[in-house]
Amino acid sequence: MTNENNSLAEKKTPPIYPVKTKVQVSIIFFVILGIYLFSMFWTQKEMVGGFSGAFENMFTVMEKFFPPNFGVIGAIWGPLVETIQMAIIATTIAAILTVPLAVLAARNVTTFKPLYYTTRTVLNILRTIPDLVLAVIFVGLFGIGLFPGILALVVFSLGILAKLISETIEAVDMNPLEAMRASGGNVYQVIWYALVPQVLPQFTSLVLYVFEINIRASVVLGFVGAGGIGLILNQQLGFYNYPNAMMIIVLIFAVVIIIEYISTKLREALI
Amino acid sequence: METYSLPPKPKNSLYKKLKMIIITLLVIALYVWTFVSIDIDWGRAIERAANNFQRVIPKLFSPDWTATGEVALSMLETVFIAFAGSLMAAILAVPLAFLAAHNMMGGKIFSTIGKWILSAVRAFPDLILAILFVVAVGPNAFAGVLAIAIGSTGMLGKMFSEIIESIDMEVVQAMEANGANKIQILFYAVMPQIIPEFLSFAIYRFEVDIRASSILGIVGAGGIGTMIIFASNNRNWNEMGTILLAIIIVVTIIDFASSRIRNKIV
Incomplete structure (x- = not known):
């Protein structure tokens, strides 16, 4: 019941955002995504073992760091x-x-x-x-x-x-x-x-x-x-x-x- | 002839006076303690400065143009680190901000927990985070990205949660009264109110992160900081001049662009 009402309402009301804005926003979104992906690629190119290796590493490192040595206070x-x-x-x-x-x-x-x-x-x-x-x-x-x-x-x-x-x-x-x-x-x-x-x-x-x-x-x-x-x-x-x-x-x-x-x-x- | 007199001065209560006296004494004690116990070797510093002045300052102002290509590439990496880091932070900060905003998650416990998480994250200086990540993922630019991402999440989350707390709740109530579900309220009542300011703060944070990421290289987390530490170890002040120039130019351009965009958004 509510579904039908909603779809009727949608047909009558104009879209909230004009098409031009939608296109603009999509372009900006994809540009940002593109730069982001490129930055991720760039910053990770020197990394040995890739992302999954890094995560495993992180845990072993945390083991190394803990427990802190209270004696040095x-x-x-x-x-x-x-x-x-x-x-x-x-x-x-x-x-x-x-x-x-x-x-x-x-x-x-x-x-x-x-x-x-x-x-x-x-x-x-x-x-x-x-x-x-x-x-x-x-x-x-x-x-x-x-x-x-x-x-x-x-x-x-x-x-x-x-x-x-x-x-x-x-x-x-x-x-x-x-x-x-x-x-x-x-x-x-x-x-x-x-x-x-x-x-x-x-x-x-x-x-x-x-x-x-x-x-x-x-x-x-x-x-x-x-x-x-x-x-x-x-x-x-x-x-x-x-x-x-x-x-x-x-x-x-x-x-x-x-x-x-x-x-x-x-x-x-x-x- | 009439004589005018000043209105009587407001009388301070004894409690207030006592409080003022105690605060003043505490501040004085703090300063005495600080200036008495700090020891600076003035003689050595002045002697060094006299010797080094000619070796350092003129060279800083005559940049080494042969290093331009290398410096530009490092600066580009710095910008990439800042960009990826701030974008990650902007995404990570949203759920935390909703958790910390007292008008979103029913119950004060959630908002207190959220606020504690955010201020705990904020307390780590970027460079300290970079150290941890350099040990974890190795000395490369991605450690810098992670350090910036986590470091910015604290501040962005706090800002975001303040924005969420300042939204007009009547719109939300009106939609609730009309029978809208949580998702609809989120999309039609909350999001239109918060998105412009969220974007504005995320872009502002990008500005801050450019500055932050330019020094991460000092602990090996990529970017132009690596060149800074080499130039300083080699006493190559001409190259340091080039690096300084690159940082000033890039930061100025990005500050300018960012403030233009932010003025347009909000």
């Missing part, structure tokens, strides 16, 4: 703390440096166009460079250690933070600022009583967000010699000492989860 505690400290320092420095940059990259504050476009372009280029590439360059420049790692994190997070905060500044309600200026507030009063209260909660929230990103980035910086726990992880992998490596990975996992949880709670409380 004491030895890796120091580098782990160092990693977190790197992220804290880098985030703080980036948060301070970002203020002038964000103001320069905000359209409603920087009315001088060439300056605005220059800052924007520099920030855009900065954001295209992955953090580890920055770390590689800084390690080449300053030698192995914590300092190049911190520097890489600062530069990397500066790009993200300045962009996000400049967008916050652009979204500010300009009316309070005008009202203050009209009633005779000077520049500092206008900034302190009209701009800062509007931007500060967002600013803090974004800084915490970037701190999360920095924590995740800092654990791998050691792979290129830029300090932190990544260095130890890389060594242990080099020795094929998988239980130790797994312990480090588990510890990183726990730290990231805990910090992310705290940061999310703080950000929820702020906004």
Whole structure:
């Protein structure tokens, strides 16, 4: 009964999507599928044993990794703390440096166009460079250690933070600022009583967000010699000492989860 | 003449003041601990920088054009890794997102489980996943694809589930009231509301994944990262300049294209 009704209804109602859209969507779908299949072919061509072999491998590897060696916690505690400290320092420095940059990259504050476009372009280029590439360059420049790692994190997070905060500044309600200026507030009063209260909660929230990103980035910086726990992880992998490596990975996992949880709670409380 | 006075300031309760003081003290303690216990060898870093500056910086800005072909090929592989990875992630994320969205699976237990799975997956940095997959499938580009796929699933799933939670449930209720079954509700009430934003986020993730996949080679998972690590080990900064240029150009083009497409979709 219902079937008949449905088919009748279908005949009367026009199709939801016009034919042109359908053709377009199908073409896009097949192009994407084509690129996907080609990428899969390309990326798997160097693989020995093919896909099925890989799956069996995965289980044997998991056996190698487990159980993690709990004995090494004491030895890796120091580098782990160092990693977190790197992220804290880098985030703080980036948060301070970002203020002038964000103001320069905000359209409603920087009315001088060439300056605005220059800052924007520099920030855009900065954001295209992955953090580890920055770390590689800084390690080449300053030698192995914590300092190049911190520097890489600062530069990397500066790009993200300045962009996000400049967008916050652009979204500010300009009316309070005008009202203050009209009633005779000077520049500092206008900034302190009209701009800062509007931007500060967002600013803090974004800084915490970037701190999360920095924590995740800092654990791998050691792979290129830029300090932190990544260095130890890389060594242990080099020795094929998988239980130790797994312990480090588990510890990183726990730290990231805990910090992310705290940061999310703080950000929820702020906004 | 009248005198104007400011309105009285809102009084903070003792509890609030105490809370502020405690938070401030905690932050100060955190910073003192950080800056006291970190040890950076400033002398060595500055000395090194003075020695290396001429050797590194000018060379970065004079790229080695003979390596262009090789760099272009590696960059292409990077793009393929990112593409295959993000597409896999976009597909994997859909069921997880439905599981994690509290308005889809009746019962809070499912959505809590889904959210836990997603945040657990998200906690692994891409490079760590790449290490695991390199050990599993060998040092090749496919390990990179798998790392990107799993790494992106966490973030995409979270975004997708937030989109699902924000849909207009009245449409769903109206269809339910008219006697539509689950499949019909899914196709006619839920999907039209979520597909544009799903696509937009998947494309955005592709942007992020291009950056992520360009460094996976550092642990042997294919792409241009392999060349980065060779160039850095050989102190071949001219080649590093070429690689940097390739990354900047490709990422910029893809960011631009992606934001155009996303503006069109949503």
